[in-house]
Amino acid sequence: MSESKLVDSLNRLSVNNGSTVASGRQQLLRLAVSNQMHANNNSSTSADALRERQERHYSLSSDGNNNSSKPLRNFHLGMFEIGKPLGKGKFGRVYLAKEKKTGYVVALKTLHKEELVHSKVERQVRREIEIQSNLRHKNILRLFGHFHDEKRIFLILEFAGRGELYKHLRRQQRFSEELSAKYIFQMAQALAYLHKKHVIHRDIKPENILLGIDGEIKLSDFGWSVHAPSNRRTTLCGTLDYLPPEMVEGKEHGAKVDLWSLGVLTYEFLVGAPPFEDISGHSATYRRIAKVDLKFPSFISAEAKDLISRLLQHSPEKRLSLDQVMRHPWILKHKNNWDRPGVDPQ
Numbered sequence: 001m002s003e004s005k006l007v008d009s010l011n012r013l014s015v016n017n018g019s020t021v022a023s024g025r026q027q028l029l030r031l032a033v034s035n036q037m038h039a040n041n042n043s044s045t046s047a048d049a050l051r052e053r054q055e056r057h058y059s060l061s062s063d064g065n066n067n068s069s070k071p072l073r074n075f076h077l078g079m080f081e082i083g084k085p086l087g088k089g090k091f092g093r094v095y096l097a098k099e100k101k102t103g104y105v106v107a108l109k110t111l112h113k114e115e116l117v118h119s120k121v122e123r124q125v126r127r128e129i130e131i132q133s134n135l136r137h138k139n140i141l142r143l144f145g146h147f148h149d150e151k152r153i154f155l156i157l158e159f160a161g162r163g164e165l166y167k168h169l170r171r172q173q174r175f176s177e178e179l180s181a182k183y184i185f186q187m188a189q190a191l192a193y194l195h196k197k198h199v200i201h202r203d204i205k206p207e208n209i210l211l212g213i214d215g216e217i218k219l220s221d222f223g224w225s226v227h228a229p230s231n232r233r234t235t236l237c238g239t240l241d242y243l244p245p246e247m248v249e250g251k252e253h254g255a256k257v258d259l260w261s262l263g264v265l266t267y268e269f270l271v272g273a274p275p276f277e278d279i280s281g282h283s284a285t286y287r288r289i290a291k292v293d294l295k296f297p298s299f300i301s302a303e304a305k306d307l308i309s310r311l312l313q314h315s316p317e318k319r320l321s322l323d324q325v326m327r328h329p330w331i332l333k334h335k336n337n338w339d340r341p342g343v344d345p346q
């Protein structure tokens, strides 16, 4: 199908054609709820059906062998009813879509091959697909499968009903200590799962986190992630504000980079801006990171300061472990209040 025909079909099939932004959001939440009800009513859920189909037809192995992730002619565009665009990525749009057979709602991400080649990121995308499709955790966005046509690659992703966490943060400016603690605990659980599978994410930031229908964290964007054996990793990647000293200084790095970024994330949730941001430019930010030039506004609690300072340690070995994060007094202090109405952003 050509791009214009696809857009045409989008307009005709739009799940939410012509409605206002507010009612659009409600509509999306309803769809996510319908996914959940679907799941509750069937012993074998639609998500399971999608996954089973994927697993039967994609013999993915974790050995990093590229041939193993070649899509067979299983999924194709005709299997989906395409709905409204959910957002725009660097290499194409993301659409709401429904698998016709099961009625299961997913997010379909399109990547234009030509643009991937032009930006020299084909290997990165292949790695993202290989890594993400092997992950199963409630706080990690599922990649059910992928397929391609002549011009585009399509990723079949779990639909995150409450959208980007970044947007909620910008709208609220900063999160309460309760909500921040809840998110950081869920992030620590997701990272513990990844690290156990020897995967380092390396690009943790609010823009790469989505929220599920119950307001739960869905870590996404595995474009910079790597399988972490014992070899050196010195590629400079990630967003400046979240880079740990060892990467700024071009040294080898391991899973502890994600612990540093978790510290930056905790700070940004509570303060509304990352800790080493410097408007005078990149080299000033680099210098502040290398010096761990950390300052707290007065409204941050002593427990939160303690956790952040123990994560933002220059030396990777000195950073807290994920287990220690999950058992930290700041987390324990707020744990009982997480299910209280009014904690989650609306």
Ligand SMILES: Nc1ncnc2c1ncn2[C@@H]1O[C@H](COP(=O)(O)OP(=O)(O)OP(=O)(O)O)[C@@H](O)[C@H]1O
Pocket: 086, 087, 088, 089, 090, 091, 094, 107, 109, 141, 157, 158, 159, 160, 161, 163, 164, 210, 221, 223
């Ligand atoms: N699974 C999803 N569920 C709901 N909305 C999504 C989903 N995936 C993406 N979106 C929406 O689409 C937007 C763009 O998608 P995405 O974040 O993947 O693009 P991107 O930031 O350019 O990522 P990449 O760097 O991988 O290209 C997001 O900001 C989000 O609003």
